[in-house]
Amino acid sequence: MIVIGGGLAGLAAGVALAESGWRVRLFEQRPFLGGRATSYVLPDGEHVDNCQHVTLGCCTNLEDFYRRIGAAGKIKFFDRLLFLDPQGRRGKMQAGFLPAPFHLTGSFAAFAPLSLLDKLSIARAMLDILQTQGNPADLQEKGGISMLEWLRRRGQTKRAIERFWRVVLVSALDEELDRTDARFGVDVFWKVFLSNSTGYRMGVPAVPLANLYDGCKSEIERRGGEVVLRAPVRGLKMESGELAGIRLDEGREETADAYVFAVPHAVLAELLPQSMKQSDPALSNLEKIKVAPITGVHFWFDRTVMKEPFVTLLDTTTQWIFNKTALYGDSNGQALTGQYLQLVISASYDLLQKPRQEIIDLCLEEVRKALPAARNAELVKATVIKEAAATFSPEPGVDRWRPRQQTSIPRLFLAGDWTDTGWPATMEGAVRSGYLAAEALLRSDGTPLKFLQPDLPPDGFIAMWVGKHTALVDSPDVSRQSTRALIGLRKDGEKSLDSETYVRELRKGDRLRRFGS
């Protein structure tokens, strides 16, 4: 079989299929693997990531993938997130001794950049997410609603929106709140902060990103396949209206029993012939998926200016500062003089047209304000990497344009963070799509296998609460009457539950599955 594209989606599909006994040939247009989540070497020998990439404890499939390819040991996990506001106030998120969903309550209560009023409004919205297990009723509105609208309906203060919801979600979803489907935003809080006490832990690669994928090539080759770099696929070969192969440069053609296209959606839209788009309506909407930018700014100082591994800045253009020198240790093979910082700005629409020097000046001023030690340090060099199409935009209703991994075209399968995974554009979403494509291919071959990993199981009080629902809801005689009784019981025994929401949700078939999962 052939995989086109050596990003995380293509690599996950390729490795899974190679492990299942298929001979995998993977064609990647660039001279290195990893797609958007990669790194390269500057002319002066410096390794730079395309942009800092982080994972979270709740990214179970990415973790599984790293384990499969022997890269799990190259990710450092941190359980403390540090926030700095322009007034120099610090806030942190760190699990305390309480079980989920209260594990972050202590650090949240002491979070200096927010007032009591802000915190109360956030707590109210969190309670709503908790009570509905991440599925508030208004998320089902036709066409979706924006995260900003969802927050407004819950009376969030301006500062809570700017210094809490926006800070977390713009980084996680690469989009502004008014352009983000609330379904994704709520899901982040349910999976990352509420349902499991380790979901929020942040994993940062301790090596340049490209070094994570050495195991993919060897795994595919060890099982008789090959990974071909500098091999752009230029088109599809059609015979009698059917997919019969791929066309590469210099008239080269390759054929296989099955094809997984793991390229960005805009590339696929160009590669697919019109006839295919017409025969599978799911393939005719790719152009409707919009994209969002991320800008990375890299600073090299002549001395140490920061001790923390990373910090989040509030109320500034710069959103995150990563201390690459500390994160790499000596694994980069570079002399440990000075300090290398990497800044990340998601949904960076305002920066796209700005000259690079202007971005450097703006960010340098913010870094010097946030890190006093940087004020006297010399900036030795700096670079800016603008990714205009960093991720697909999670705008309200986008899911209806995302095709499944199994198409109606024989032998054609799709992978990519933009395919239908339920997840936003993340490394986790990309790996999920690759696993789903591999599962679909094996299913159609009559040799089904499972690769997709389950979400982190709820723990602490959430586990008890979900367990109680599962037992009650799964029982065959759950009628509306017993539902009322159940609500009464919950209202008395465990504080509030919006009874109407609960009845409405309970009547939906898929709710039963959710409770049981």
Ligand SMILES: Cc1cc2nc3c(=O)[nH]c(=O)nc-3n(C[C@H](O)[C@H](O)[C@H](O)COP(=O)(O)OP(=O)(O)OC[C@H]3O[C@@H](n4cnc5c(N)ncnc54)[C@H](O)[C@@H]3O)c2cc1C
């Ligand atoms: C700046 C930036 C920061 C990000 N930060 C994070 C983060 O912190 N955490 C996180 O989880 N996610 C992050 N992401 C998102 C993450 O990188 C992506 O979701 C993920 O890497 C997508 O993987 P993919 O395989 O679906 O697509 P891609 O990585 O785009 O892979 C597609 C591959 O196809 C190849 N290709 C394209 N056309 C052809 C062709 N014609 N022939 C052959 N090959 C072709 C490309 O070269 C590429 O290697 C970030 C993305 C960017 C850009």
